[in-house]
Amino acid sequence: MQALTNRSKLASNKKMSFMERIYLPAIVNGMMITIGHFFRKKATINYPEQTREFSKIYRGQHVLKRDEQGRERCTACGLCAVACPAEAITMISAERKPGEEHLYREEKYAAIYEIDMLRCIFCGDCEEACPKEAIFLTDRIVASQYERKPFVYGKDILVEPLDLSLRIDISARQTESVLKFKQNKRFAHNK
Amino acid sequence: MDWTLYIYKTIFLLIIVLVTLVVAMYSTYGERKVAAFMQDRRGPNRAGIFGLLQPLADGVKMFMKEEIIPLTANRKLFILGPSIAMTTAMLTGVVIPWGGTITIGGREFSMQIADLNIGILYVFAMVSIGVYGIMIGGWASNNKYALLGSIRAASQMISYELAMGMSIIALILTTGTLSLNEIVAQQHGMHWNVFYQPLGFLIFLICAFAETNRAPFDLPECETELIGGYHTEYSSMKLGFYLFAEYINMFISSAVIATLYFGGYNMPFIDQLGLSQNLLAFLGTFFFFMKIFFLIFLFMWVRWTLPRFRYDQLMDLGWKKLMPLAIFNILATGAFYYFTELK
Numbered sequence: 001m002q003a004l005t006n007r008s009k010l011a012s013n014k015k016m017s018f019m020e021r022i023y024l025p026a027i028v029n030g031m032m033i034t035i036g037h038f039f040r041k042k043a044t045i046n047y048p049e050q051t052r053e054f055s056k057i058y059r060g061q062h063v064l065k066r067d068e069q070g071r072e073r074c075t076a077c078g079l080c081a082v083a084c085p086a087e088a089i090t091m092i093s094a095e096r097k098p099g100e101e102h103l104y105r106e107e108k109y110a111a112i113y114e115i116d117m118l119r120c121i122f123c124g125d126c127e128e129a130c131p132k133e134a135i136f137l138t139d140r141i142v143a144s145q146y147e148r149k150p151f152v153y154g155k156d157i158l159v160e161p162l163d164l165s166l167r168i169d170i171s172a173r174q175t176e177s178v179l180k181f182k183q184n185k186r187f188a189h190n191k
Numbered sequence: 192m193d194w195t196l197y198i199y200k201t202i203f204l205l206i207i208v209l210v211t212l213v214v215a216m217y218s219t220y221g222e223r224k225v226a227a228f229m230q231d232r233r234g235p236n237r238a239g240i241f242g243l244l245q246p247l248a249d250g251v252k253m254f255m256k257e258e259i260i261p262l263t264a265n266r267k268l269f270i271l272g273p274s275i276a277m278t279t280a281m282l283t284g285v286v287i288p289w290g291g292t293i294t295i296g297g298r299e300f301s302m303q304i305a306d307l308n309i310g311i312l313y314v315f316a317m318v319s320i321g322v323y324g325i326m327i328g329g330w331a332s333n334n335k336y337a338l339l340g341s342i343r344a345a346s347q348m349i350s351y352e353l354a355m356g357m358s359i360i361a362l363i364l365t366t367g368t369l370s371l372n373e374i375v376a377q378q379h380g381m382h383w384n385v386f387y388q389p390l391g392f393l394i395f396l397i398c399a400f401a402e403t404n405r406a407p408f409d410l411p412e413c414e415t416e417l418i419g420g421y422h423t424e425y426s427s428m429k430l431g432f433y434l435f436a437e438y439i440n441m442f443i444s445s446a447v448i449a450t451l452y453f454g455g456y457n458m459p460f461i462d463q464l465g466l467s468q469n470l471l472a473f474l475g476t477f478f479f480f481m482k483i484f485f486l487i488f489l490f491m492w493v494r495w496t497l498p499r500f501r502y503d504q505l506m507d508l509g510w511k512k513l514m515p516l517a518i519f520n521i522l523a524t525g526a527f528y529y530f531t532e533l534k
Binding site: 027030031033034035037038040042043044046 | 225228229230231232233236492493495496497
């Protein structure tokens with residue numbers, strides 16, 4: 001059989017030479033290796049104080065975007081729920097009442113919008129399916145919990161804050177080329 | 192009654208016991224740090240600065256754990272096991288000369304608890320009793336893994352004690368005395384025994400690893416095969432005692448090795464410094480502890496480098512390699528002194 005790498009060594013039952021039999025040179029050799037590692041830079045980082053740099057297009061906790069005037073973009077079409085391979089997304093739609101125009105952009109909106117973070121596989125299909133540019137994955141990490149229930153995130157967690165300074169920046173994910181790709185009906189999922 | 196001597200000895204004894212415990216405590220911390228560093232990790236660094244309070248946290252944890260004595264275990268022996276292990280480990284430090292003599296108010300006090308003229312034999316006796324702690328603990332647990340562990344410990348101790356004793360006989364041929372204090376005094380300057388008895392030192396070192404049940408000779412514990420070996424059934428502070436006794440043993444064996452082969456509290460060029468005698472004694476003690484810490488580091492270094500021996504390899508090494516080597520060492524040393532008449 002051909003070896004995949006040239007690093008593998010053949011095991012053999014040949015008689016050990018005297019130097020091999022007294023083990024000591026091999027032991028000293030091994031100890032040199034371990035002491036070399038002793039002074040090496042550590043691979044671990046001090047996690048809560050330091051964090052590793054995330055990729056700009058990291059797929060973490062979702063956000064439901066608002067538009068420039070602070071209205072929710074989501075129109076509860078359900079395409080994200082359909083696209084979701086893990087069936088993590090559920091929603092109940094409602095009709096916009098007169099006087100609620102400053103809250104919701106379209107006539108229909110999601111009264112309840114829930115993502116089960118334990119089911120979610122963070123594939124980003126919901127984001128790709130969304131025709132209203134409403135849902136995005138961000139570089140935030142889903143916090144750990146002691147029970148299952150709190151992992152079902154509702155609108156209170158998912159919708160971004162009204163305050164313009166507190167909006168979640170998704171410009172790294174939604175570049176020009178991404179937008180173009182989504183609008184091209186030939187490639188996009190939501191043709 | 193010589194009250195000043197009694198008071199001095201009592202205070203000195205307390206200091207030594209305290210130092211032994213603290214060093215053993217921080218050896219656990221050192222062990223974890225060394226292990227981590229050699230595996231490119233960071234080790235404990237959460238409790239206190241650099242994780243320095245970790246041993247305290249571990250101790251508190253040990254005390255808080257539930258105390259379990261198995262129903263089928265022999266209660267008395269079960270409690271006796273860790274007690275013996277701990278007591279003998281603490282007792283060995285008595286004969287080690289921790290430093291030179293200090294002068295307080297015109298009187299000379301030696302920094303040694305008891306200068307026995309058979310110091311080495313005393314150390315051997317204590318170490319040999321120490322194995323009873325493991326044997327009794329493993330037997331009393333009434334658990335097959337614990338029993339296997341203690342059987343291994345017993346046979347390992349017997350096999351390696353022979354080679355260890357033989358290597359010491361060669362050393363005694365060169366020193367001509369059994370008293371540890373005199374052995375140290377003879378090594379003044381750079382006349383360390385390790386230069387006169389390199390082979391004996393190597394045998395003694397290997398046997399010391401085996402006697403303290405440290406890797407690569409940690410077969411009595413052997414997590415992967417025996418789920419902890421002799422202390423499988425132990426919990427809470429009884430387990431703590433066993434683990435702690437191991438670290439005390441490591442400290443004491445390092446001290447014994449430093450005393451026998453590395454000149455104890457002697458340091459080179461000490462006569463040229465021209466300091467007062469008390470200061471020199473303390474400096475010597477400091478230097479002695481540096482040697483001990485290096486040897487403890489060596490113990491850890493070897494542990495995190497080598498895998499465990501297989502049982503037949505262990506016996507093979509002990510009986511077929513170390514024993515003949517030790518006997519050869521005795522003969523060679525004896526022949527050397529017989530024909531050259533150096534001493």
